[in-house]
Amino acid sequence: MTYQLNSVALHITDECSGHCPMCYYAKKNKVKNEGELETLKAIADELKKSGVKEVNLVGGDPAEHSRIQELVEYLYELGLDTSILSNTHKYKNSSVERVSPYVSSLEGTFHASTAEEHNRFNASPNSYQEMVSNLKKYEKIRTEDQKLGAVLNVMNHNYNMLYKTIESLLEQGLNLDYVLIQRIGLYGRAEDKNNYYVIQEKLATAFEQIDKINKELGVESAMVDAFPLCLIPEEYHKYLEKCDWGYHTASLDMNGNITRCAVADHCGENLLGNVLETPITKIWETSKTLIKFRSKEYLEDDCRECDILEKCGGGCPTSAGNNKLSSDVLVKVKK
Numbered sequence: 001m002t003y004q005l006n007s008v009a010l011h012i013t014d015e016c017s018g019h020c021p022m023c024y025y026a027k028k029n030k031v032k033n034e035g036e037l038e039t040l041k042a043i044a045d046e047l048k049k050s051g052v053k054e055v056n057l058v059g060g061d062p063a064e065h066s067r068i069q070e071l072v073e074y075l076y077e078l079g080l081d082t083s084i085l086s087n088t089h090k091y092k093n094s095s096v097e098r099v100s101p102y103v104s105s106l107e108g109t110f111h112a113s114t115a116e117e118h119n120r121f122n123a124s125p126n127s128y129q130e131m132v133s134n135l136k137k138y139e140k141i142r143t144e145d146q147k148l149g150a151v152l153n154v155m156n157h158n159y160n161m162l163y164k165t166i167e168s169l170l171e172q173g174l175n176l177d178y179v180l181i182q183r184i185g186l187y188g189r190a191e192d193k194n195n196y197y198v199i200q201e202k203l204a205t206a207f208e209q210i211d212k213i214n215k216e217l218g219v220e221s222a223m224v225d226a227f228p229l230c231l232i233p234e235e236y237h238k239y240l241e242k243c244d245w246g247y248h249t250a251s252l253d254m255n256g257n258i259t260r261c262a263v264a265d266h267c268g269e270n271l272l273g274n275v276l277e278t279p280i281t282k283i284w285e286t287s288k289t290l291i292k293f294r295s296k297e298y299l300e301d302d303c304r305e306c307d308i309l310e311k312c313g314g315g316c317p318t319s320a321g322n323n324k325l326s327s328d329v330l331v332k333v334k335k
Helices: 037-050 068-077 096-102 115-122 127-141 162-171 202-215 236-238 280-286 288-295 329-334
Strands: 006-010 054-058 082-087 105-110 145-154 179-185 220-223 249-252 256-259 272-276
Touching: 006 037, 037 068, 054 068, 054 280, 068 082, 082 145, 096 127, 105 127, 105 256, 115 127, 127 145, 145 162, 162 202, 179 202, 202 236, 220 236, 256 329, 280 288
Parallel strands: 006 054, 006 249, 054 082, 082 105, 105 145, 145 179, 179 220
Antiparallel strands: 249 256, 256 272
């Protein structure tokens, strides 16, 4: 079977003014750097050549890349739909007003329902206020085709506050088109810290919140991470899809290293190759890691023999950490 790669998350910098304690991309003593513009352009050329349609600029905080303006203009010239996920949208050497003509969407990550809680969590004073202010600037100038999204991470401190977080943003004048909700992978600062995965009972509450956001606030909201469907009430399955990473979505770092998943480190079994050395289409069709992932041979027997495996996919294969394909951490905890 042929799998067309359609969308990628491109990590363009390690720099970030936030200090979120569970960040998958940050590690202690890691040297901070940003991708060379010419290298990023070469990566973009390979993406275009392989038929990729969408590029999501991530980091670190991509807004802190010193030449992001030139990069988004180049991606626009190539005809690639570009979104930017940032903690502040406070652009180094640019601005929301200058960046916005070249993007299809801007997304902001919110960790709490109030500015005080958000800023305390990521140890970055005024980051919430900066985010809201900059997204409101975008709100005023964006076209009908451009989207505005919020990204929430389900954690123990906010699993029951997802609704209030979105309600507060709407009250401040942000007309959100969608909300993407995800859970924490045990990588980076969250490595070996099991307090960052939410137990099944709390997940039920989180899905109730997602349901309310959709029905009462009228904002399209869904979990973007896969879950074992057998552990989630059936009424909420409509807010879930099986994992698309490794089928039609991939992650790249600033040097062109490609991985199946954006959260797991760009190393070990997770590293598939380098798109500046090997054609993307060849990597995507011949990688032993991808063949293993798509075959589901790494799953627990109960999952591999389940009647709904095709629909479910077994949940998230990197949720347990360790940069290795394995059964969803919820399945492991259940056992």
